[in-house]
Amino acid sequence: MAVRFQTRRQFLQAAGVSLALPLLESNGTLHASFGHTAPRRMAAICLAYGLHAPFLLPKKMGRGFETTPYLATLGNGLAGRFTVVSGTSHPEVTLGHASDACFLTAARNPGGSSFRNSVSLDQFMVEKLKPSTRFPYLALSTRSGSISYTRAGVQIPSESKPSRLFTRLFINGNAAQVDEQVRRLEDGRSIMDTVLAPAKRLLAKASAADRPRLEQYFTAVREVELRLANGQEWARKPKPIVDYAPPNDVADPNDDVTRFKLMLDLVSLAFQTDSTRFVSLYVSPSSRVQPIPGISIGFHGLSHHGQDPEKLTQLKVVQMQQMQALGVFLNNLRSTPEGDETVFDRTTTLIGAAMGNASSHNCKNLPIILAGGGFQHGQHIAFDAVNNTPLCRLYVSILQRFGIEEERFATGNGTLPGLELA
Numbered sequence: 001m002a003v004r005f006q007t008r009r010q011f012l013q014a015a016g017v018s019l020a021l022p023l024l025e026s027n028g029t030l031h032a033s034f035g036h037t038a039p040r041r042m043a044a045i046c047l048a049y050g051l052h053a054p055f056l057l058p059k060k061m062g063r064g065f066e067t068t069p070y071l072a073t074l075g076n077g078l079a080g081r082f083t084v085v086s087g088t089s090h091p092e093v094t095l096g097h098a099s100d101a102c103f104l105t106a107a108r109n110p111g112g113s114s115f116r117n118s119v120s121l122d123q124f125m126v127e128k129l130k131p132s133t134r135f136p137y138l139a140l141s142t143r144s145g146s147i148s149y150t151r152a153g154v155q156i157p158s159e160s161k162p163s164r165l166f167t168r169l170f171i172n173g174n175a176a177q178v179d180e181q182v183r184r185l186e187d188g189r190s191i192m193d194t195v196l197a198p199a200k201r202l203l204a205k206a207s208a209a210d211r212p213r214l215e216q217y218f219t220a221v222r223e224v225e226l227r228l229a230n231g232q233e234w235a236r237k238p239k240p241i242v243d244y245a246p247p248n249d250v251a252d253p254n255d256d257v258t259r260f261k262l263m264l265d266l267v268s269l270a271f272q273t274d275s276t277r278f279v280s281l282y283v284s285p286s287s288r289v290q291p292i293p294g295i296s297i298g299f300h301g302l303s304h305h306g307q308d309p310e311k312l313t314q315l316k317v318v319q320m321q322q323m324q325a326l327g328v329f330l331n332n333l334r335s336t337p338e339g340d341e342t343v344f345d346r347t348t349t350l351i352g353a354a355m356g357n358a359s360s361h362n363c364k365n366l367p368i369i370l371a372g373g374g375f376q377h378g379q380h381i382a383f384d385a386v387n388n389t390p391l392c393r394l395y396v397s398i399l400q401r402f403g404i405e406e407e408r409f410a411t412g413n414g415t416l417p418g419l420e421l422a
Contacts, residue, residue: 038339039131040373040402041277041347043267044122046103046147047322048285049303050353051367055316057086061382073320074327077334080378081344082371083419087383088391089356089364091411096361097285099354101155103147104280106392106410117153118410121395122278127151128404134239135276140165140267142259143284158282162247162262169266169275171246172239240273254288256299257321264329271343272336283322290318303358326351330371348373348398352391364388373401374422381418394419 051070058065071084090106093099098111104120119127126136139148141158148156159165244265250258260283270276287300295314302318305311333344349371356365365385371377375397383389392412397419399406407414 038341038346039274039277041271041279041343042122042125042350042373042398042402043271043279043281043347044104044147044350045281045283045326045352046100047283047351047353048097048100049299049319049358050355051319051323052305052312052315053086053356053365053367055319056084056367057382058084058380061380063379065380069316070320070323073323075331077331078327078371081334082330082369083375083377084380085368085370085383085394085416085419086380087365087385087388088368088394089366089388090354090391093354094363096355096358096363099363100145100147100282100285101149101354103352103354104395105149105153106390106395106412107153108411117149117155119151119153120147120149120280121398121409122148122280123150123156124409125399125402125404126278128399129277129402131277133274133276134237135168135270137278137280138165138267138270138276139280140263141282141284142256142263143286145282145284146280147282148280158280160259160284161249162259162266163249165263165266166244166246169270169273170239170242170244240275242269242273244269252291254286255291256283256286256288257290257292257318257325260322261325261328264325265332268329268332268336268343271333271347290321292317292321305359307359333372344372345374346372348375348401350394350398366391368394370394370419373398375401376420376422379418381416389416393417 056068056070058068058071060066065084067079074082090099090102090108092108093102093106093110095111101107101117102110104122105118107116107118109115110117122137122139130136137148139146139156139158141160143160144158146155146158148158150156159168247262247266250262252258263281267279267281270279285300287298289295289298294317297311297314299318302311302315305315330344330349333347333349334342336343338346350368351371352366352368354363354366356362356367365388368391390411390413392410393414393416394412395409396406396412397415399409400415401421
């Protein structure tokens with residue numbers, strides 16, 4: 001028996017889709033398999049409280065820099081395989097924690113009454129490349145929130161439970177469950193026809209200014225239809241088998257570091273099985289005292305250290321555990337062969353934050369690490385600490401590495417100086 005939803009909204013939410021008619025001046029209201037080439041992948045990881053710059057950034061720019069406490073924690077196996085970038089930011093992105101929403105979009109003035117976000121880097125790449133994987137992308141978090149946004153600036157809900165993510169990736173349903181899933185997807189394709197009906201009626205009387213908005217809406221609906229069709233195809237294909245025990249969700253509500261480690265494990269497995277090629281992971285803000293020996297102050301309190309020596313000591317311990325988890329993740333990718341390379345070589349991993357100094361909510365001089373992905377690494381690219389270079393120039397470099405011939409993304413015009421392909 002097919003699953004039926006009482007409202008269109010219920011179905012669309014269940015499918016992870018947010019579709020509302022666009023805001024129009026006409027009515028003034030808002031309605032509710034690789035072939036012969038191994039694929040390229042991207043993981044974008046945003047740390048809500050950033051990384052304390054004095055523990056991260058080398059004093060010397062260029063190559064041959066001395067390591068730092070945080071970089072050393074990544075492990076010797078990654079030496080020369082990543083690039084540190086300093087002196088970049090998103091122009092006109094301020095207001096501390098509100099800036100997290102703009103990490104992959106660079107939309108200006110977050111937190112303002114008229115703020116509207118824009119498409120995130122990962123979603124822009126999915127649009128361009130249309131990956132033929134079970135999941136076109138995965139939007140993840142350690143607690144809540146998301147750094148992935150649709151072209152219309154709508155936040156894409158994230159998955160924060162490792163157990164549920166593992167089930168989505170690797171647990172096959174029985175025959176009845178698979179049939180039920182296919183019927184739900186078929187229902188959704190018919191619902192798309194109904195969703196389009198009022199928009200088509202509006203198009204006949206839309207103003208010249210409204211027509212581009214409606215065309216954007218039609219494009220979004222067509223993309224949803226393609227996702228539903230893709231879902232039907234994958235629903236009957238067996239999921240990959242992995243040598244990894246189904247994880248239990250972290251029982252300790254304070255333990256954000258273990259949540260982070262589990263999510264990174266699953267991202268590694270998702271890439272290794274080619275279940276997806278694009279992942280965004282938001283390491284969500286937390287006020288909890290982390291269950292780590294010697295830690296007595298909540299994570300948020302540590303981020304607002306005000307140069308207090310005791311807070312800085314504890315902050316270093318917590319953030320070094322985060323860096324250690326990232327090192328394990330990157331080395332897992334590096335130890336997985338893929339053709340003549342490794343999954344690490346084919347994966348561009350962007351690690352950073354939307355605040356350069358969480359203690360003062362300063363959004364300049366963002367801490368950025370770029371690992372793998374086929375770039376010439378082993379350097380510290382340092383730009384002016386006062387007149388920052390737009391971080392989106394790095395995003396343009398990433399786009400071009402994937403074969404997307406764009407010279408601009410958001411506030412970035414041209415590629416990042418000093419970053420070359422391997």
